[in-house]
Amino acid sequence: MNAVVVGAEIEVTYIEPTQNADSSPIQDLDHTSIYADGGSGANKMLDVPASSPNGGGAVIQRISVPVSDGQEADVSIWATAFDGSGNESAQGTIVTIRIDKLAPAPPV
Numbered sequence: 001m002n003a004v005v006v007g008a009e010i011e012v013t014y015i016e017p018t019q020n021a022d023s024s025p026i027q028d029l030d031h032t033s034i035y036a037d038g039g040s041g042a043n044k045m046l047d048v049p050a051s052s053p054n055g056g057g058a059v060i061q062r063i064s065v066p067v068s069d070g071q072e073a074d075v076s077i078w079a080t081a082f083d084g085s086g087n088e089s090a091q092g093t094i095v096t097i098r099i100d101k102l103a104p105a106p107p108v
């Protein structure tokens with residue numbers, strides 16, 4: 001998982017899993033979901049359809065920045081994977097980036 005700020009969005013990149021939780025090859029990957037927490041709790045930002053039922057695809061997606069104007073906050077971002085039966089994986093690697101929409105006070 002990697003995340004970088006691109007303008008008003010965060011570009012998130014990661015690789016879909018190729019295994020189930022027991023290390024067997026996955027054959028029913030349905031989608032991955034991108035979550036973000038800007039300090040007010042986890043929000044599911046995006047569902048990304050699987051590249052194939054066997055996973056392994058490189059995902060590049062952009063999500064909106066969950067920080068309002070006039071705020072500065074650390075945003076944690078992670079992804080999970082879902083199979084066709086609705087089972088959700090554990091959290092993937094959590095990446096935290098500082099989003100600064102807070103201007104300084106003027107000089108005096």
Ligand SMILES: [Ca+2]
Binds near residue numbers: 028083084085087
């Ligand atoms: Ca399964």
